[in-house]
Amino acid sequence: MNPELVGIISQLGFPLALLGATYICGSLIEAGHYRHLRRREKASVGFPAITLRSVPASWTVLDAALVTGSVVISLDYFKRFLARLRGLVGGSLKSYETLLDRGRREAIMRVKEAARRRGAHAVVNIRLETARLASSRRNGKGTAGVEILAFGTALKLAR
Amino acid sequence: MEFRPRLPEEGINVSRTHPLREALLLVGGVLAVAALVVVMGALAVDLLVPHVPARWEVRMFGALWSDADEDDLDEEARRQRAELQTLVDRLAAHWPDSPYPFRISVLEESTPNALAFPGGLIGVTSGLLEGVESENELAFVLAHELGHFRHRHHLRSLGRGVVLSVVVSVVLGGGGTSASELLELAPMLAERSFAREQEREADEFGLELVYLEYGHVAAAGDFFERIATPKTRLVRQVEGYFSTHPVNLERIEDLETLAREHDWPRSGELRPFSN
Numbered sequence: 001m002n003p004e005l006v007g008i009i010s011q012l013g014f015p016l017a018l019l020g021a022t023y024i025c026g027s028l029i030e031a032g033h034y035r036h037l038r039r040r041e042k043a044s045v046g047f048p049a050i051t052l053r054s055v056p057a058s059w060t061v062l063d064a065a066l067v068t069g070s071v072v073i074s075l076d077y078f079k080r081f082l083a084r085l086r087g088l089v090g091g092s093l094k095s096y097e098t099l100l101d102r103g104r105r106e107a108i109m110r111v112k113e114a115a116r117r118r119g120a121h122a123v124v125n126i127r128l129e130t131a132r133l134a135s136s137r138r139n140g141k142g143t144a145g146v147e148i149l150a151f152g153t154a155l156k157l158a159r
Numbered sequence: 160m161e162f163r164p165r166l167p168e169e170g171i172n173v174s175r176t177h178p179l180r181e182a183l184l185l186v187g188g189v190l191a192v193a194a195l196v197v198v199m200g201a202l203a204v205d206l207l208v209p210h211v212p213a214r215w216e217v218r219m220f221g222a223l224w225s226d227a228d229e230d231d232l233d234e235e236a237r238r239q240r241a242e243l244q245t246l247v248d249r250l251a252a253h254w255p256d257s258p259y260p261f262r263i264s265v266l267e268e269s270t271p272n273a274l275a276f277p278g279g280l281i282g283v284t285s286g287l288l289e290g291v292e293s294e295n296e297l298a299f300v301l302a303h304e305l306g307h308f309r310h311r312h313h314l315r316s317l318g319r320g321v322v323l324s325v326v327v328s329v330v331l332g333g334g335g336t337s338a339s340e341l342l343e344l345a346p347m348l349a350e351r352s353f354a355r356e357q358e359r360e361a362d363e364f365g366l367e368l369v370y371l372e373y374g375h376v377a378a379a380g381d382f383f384e385r386i387a388t389p390k391t392r393l394v395r396q397v398e399g400y401f402s403t404h405p406v407n408l409e410r411i412e413d414l415e416t417l418a419r420e421h422d423w424p425r426s427g428e429l430r431p432f433s434n
Contacts, residue, residue, distance in 0.1 A: 023178070045164040050162070082185060085182075085186065085189055094176050
């Protein structure tokens with residue numbers, strides 16, 4: 001076979017195979033994470049984690065402490081490819097939406113777990129922060145991933 | 160106010176578009192626009208190139224190919240280069256209003272090939288020189304490259320190359336690393352798809368120069384005949400598409416036809432070439 005043809009096929013095939021493989025991996029991991037999240041959200045639905053800044057007047061607070069829940073997640077190759085193309089034409093970066101959605105929900109679940117371990121009954125004044133992690137490439141472009149931090153005040157209440 | 164347990168709502172912060180659909184739309188759209196820009200750019204280059212005075216070209220590029228490489232050559236290589244230069248000068252003498260100061264250089268490369276660079280530099284590979292059996296067939300290869308200069312093909316290739324690399328770098332700047340493997344590939348493909356028509360034009364001019372120099376066009380196609388090995392039709396078609404110099408039998412037939420049309424004798428005395 002013509003070596004040039006082989007070259008063309010391998011040059012085209014390698015990136016395509018990588019895109020396909022990372023799409024499959026990424027989708028499987030994402031679907032698994034969503035299943036895991038929904039199960040835990042259902043299990044902890046009765047545990048109040050709210051954004052109110054003040055303690056409701058009817059509650060008697062015995063103890064209060066800062067609790068944090070932080071997640072670091074990375075983009076996959078396929079998502080990054082989509083986002084780069086999107087960056088050419090503009091529009092919403094749909095491929096990142098699920099990533100951040102998962103991150104926020106996971107961070108809130110971790111805040112609830114942290115509060116529960118301290119024996120608290122509720123978390124108030126929950127806030128969310130997002131930070132881009134250090135670049136994955138030397139030229140300063142590219143993103144290694146994002147950290148999503150949820151924090152709030154865990155309250156131990158007298159019942 | 161009372162606390163009521165509620166699950167987080169889904170489908171608000173996450174779009175419903177399937178990622179593969181998004182990928183297809185984006186890739187298709189970006190490729191379509193890029194292809195359009197490349198085609199328009201290539202057309203613009205073709206319109207502009209005839210209006211670029213060759214003097215400008217020689218002034219811009221001529222200095223790049225001055226005698227800089229001469230110092231690195233040994234005695235033997237210098238003698239060979241001088242011999243080739245004489246042959247080029249003899250052929251170029253039949254194109255009296257040529258604006259180019261032609262200069263030849265031997266490239267160390269085993270694949271037989273010859274190239275025309277902007278500003279009047281002709282490159283021949285050492286692999287080509289080794290395979291040559293008579294001065295006449297080498298003369299045709301060189302005259303063919305002069306034909307590229309005559310039709311400004313080298314400038315058109317350069318212009319297209321610039322348009323293409325700009326578009327590719329813009330697309331890849333957005334497309335990310337995954338597509339960067341295509342960077343080398345794209346210019347090569349575009350170069351090749353339009354080169355065949357140019358080869359025919361260059362062949363015609365080259366054949367005329369060879370006729371004016373020797374009085375006949377014998378052995379002009381020998382070189383291509385020798386490196387064209389018989390292959391199945393499909394392989395030849397595919398290869399023809401991917402090769403800049405269509406080395407198949409069709410090209411040799413074209414040369415025969417040209418010679419017949421112009422009444423150029425197809426046989427005559429061959430001069431030896433010492434390689």
